[in-house]
Amino acid sequence: MKEKVNIFWFRRDLRLNDNVGFYKALHGKFPVLPLFIFDSEILNELPKDDARVTFIFETLQKMRNELQENGSSLAIYHGKPQEVFKKVIAEFEIQNVITNHDYEPYAKKRDEGVEKFLGEKEIGFYTFKDQVIFEKDEIVKDDGDPYIVYTPYMKKWKEKFKKEYSEKLYYTNGFLKNLYQNSRLPNLSLRDLGFEKSKIEIPEYDVTPTTIQEYEKRRNFPAEDATSHLGPHLRFGTVSIRKMIKKATSESNEMFWQELIWREFFMQILWHFPETVENAFKKKYDRIEWRNHEAEFKKWKTGKTGYPLVDAGMRQLNETGYMHNRVRMVAASFLCKHLLIDWRWGEAYFAEKLLDYEMASNVGNWQWAAGSGVDAAPYFRIFNPTTQIEKFDKAYKYIKKYIPEFGTENYPEKIVDHKEARERCLRVYKDAVS
Known part of the structure; x- marks a missing residue:
C-alpha cells in the first residue's frame, strides 16, 4: 500500500529554515517528502562546468545531510518536472504538492502545466510568496x-x-518531526546530471x-x-x-x-511586462539599427576592447562569474552605445556567466543601459569609459588585477574612438526614436 504524503518542492529556496512554503507544508496533515528536480529543460542550455549547477548540487547535499539527521532526506531527481511527478505518483499516494512562487516566464508556464497535470490526478498544488x-x-x-x-x-x-x-520569520526546526521518515531517498551525482565540478566557487555573502x-x-x-x-x-x-x-x-x-x-x-x-524579455519596453527602441559586429562582440566578451575598465570587468566576469556593479553599467553601456550591439546579445552573455543571474534584474539593467527600459537614462547619456576610471579606479588597482599586460605593448589598441562612437550612437538612436 502506497504511503500518503505531501510533497514540498524546493526550487529557488534552497534552505530549510525561514522558508514559507516548507513551513506551511510541515503544518499539514501528512508527512512531508522534500523533493528537488534538476530541470532538464534548464540544464540542457548550460555549459557542463556551470558554477551555478555545482553550487546548487553542493547546497542540496548539505540540506540532504541535515534532513538525514532528522530521520528524513531530500529526494533529488533529473528530468522534466511532469515526468518526475509521474514517477513519484507511482511510488506514493500524494495528497498535495507545496512550493513557493516563481515569477519568470518559463517558471510560470511550467507551474501551470504541473498544476493542470496534478489536478487531473486530484492532487492539490499550493504555492506561497517567499523570495x-x-x-x-x-x-x-x-x-x-x-x-x-x-x-x-x-x-x-x-x-x-x-x-x-x-517581521515574522518562518522557523521550521521545531516541526521537522513531521517529515517523511526515510533517509534513503533518491540522490544523484554531478556526473549523473552530465556536469562536472566547476573551478569557480560562489563566495559566502x-x-x-x-x-x-x-x-x-x-x-x-x-x-x-x-x-x-x-x-x-x-x-x-x-x-x-x-x-x-x-x-x-x-x-x-x-x-x-x-x-x-x-x-x-x-x-x-x-x-x-513579460514581453520585455525579448522586446524593448519602449517600443520605438526596437527600431534601432544595431551593427551587431561579431568580431567586435568577441573582443568585448574576452576583454580586449582597448578600454581598460570595460576589459577588466569582462575578464573578472569570465574568471570569477562576478562583475562589480559600477563596471557592469560601464561594460553594458559600451556594448550598446559604443559598439551598437543589441542589448539582447549582452543580456544573454551575462545570463550564461553571472553567478547572481536573475532574469528580472538582468533584463531590467540591460534595457536601462540601452535606454529602452523602464526608468532608463535618456539615450544621449553615454558613459565615458575613460573618465569612469578617473572617478572610480584612479590608481588602476582593479584594472591591473585583471589585465596583467596593461601598460605594455601587448594590451590591445582601442577598438573604437570614443568621440566617433558617441556621435555615431547619437545619430543612430535619434533616427530610430524620433
Missing part, C-alpha cells in the same frame, strides 16, 4: 497601474512596509554591520570589493529575504535597503 517581501501587484499606483519608475515605487514600497509588514554601514561610501569602487555578494544567495534562496531586510532596516542603511527594493522593482516589472 520577495512584496510581489506581483502588491505595490501599484492608486489607480491599479504598475509603477514603471523606481523612486515612486520605492516610496510606496517603504510606506506599505512600515504600515503592514510583519557578507552582511556584517560594517559592510552595510560602509556600503554607500565604498560600493562604487571596484578595487575595494566592498559589496555583500548577496546576489547568488538571494537568487537560489540560500538566504531568506526577510532576514536580509531585517538586517538592512536594523542597520538603518537606506542605500543597502534600496538595493534590495530595486530587485523587487524589476521582478514586478517582469511580472507585469
